[in-house]
Amino acid sequence: MKRILAALALLVIAIGFTSGQKKPITQVQVTSQMVKRQPGTKAYTLNLTKSGTIYTVANGVDYSKVSVHTEKGDMTVADLIKKSGKNITGKVRVGMTSDIRTQKLGLARRVGGGGRLNFSCGDLACVCSGDDDCNDLFTSTNCGPIAVCYEDGCFCLRL
Secondary structure (H helix, E strand, O other): OHHHHHHHHHHHHHHHHHHHOOOOOEEEEEOHHHHHOOOOOOOEEEEOOOOOEEEEEOOOOOHHHEEEEEOOEEEEHHHHHHHHOOOOOOOEEEEEHHHHOOOOOOOOOOOOHHHOOOEEEOOOEEEEOOHHHHHHHHOOOOOOOEEEEEOOEEEEEOO
16 A cells, blocks of 8 residues: 555656646747748748747848738738837847746846836837846736847737
């Protein structure tokens, strides 16, 4: 009987340990060459219908030729950036808010705010800077499912 209880206890511990582990995040690099290989006018698609993938769109990629597919529909990365009200060029990371908040992005925190976390929200988007600020924003109820990070910070859209 003691053996059965010990085996059962080990089984419960093993199940608890494996179920508590985070699913690894897949990092996908999107290059200009990948986008240019799309047939005709078809956009390169970032699939954000399931969690677990963060796409890094390289510097020099035409954002209007990269589409983000979500459960609510499709839009280009250029349209996402336009909705944020930001003027962004260069490399961007695009993913679900729940995935991006688990990453250390090496974002520097803006000076100011008297030691408080810095993020602000408008009608469609919330903007943050620095890993701490962005993690605070992404764990709040202010964000929708899509997050975009760039050299100086991140934003999330409430679509």
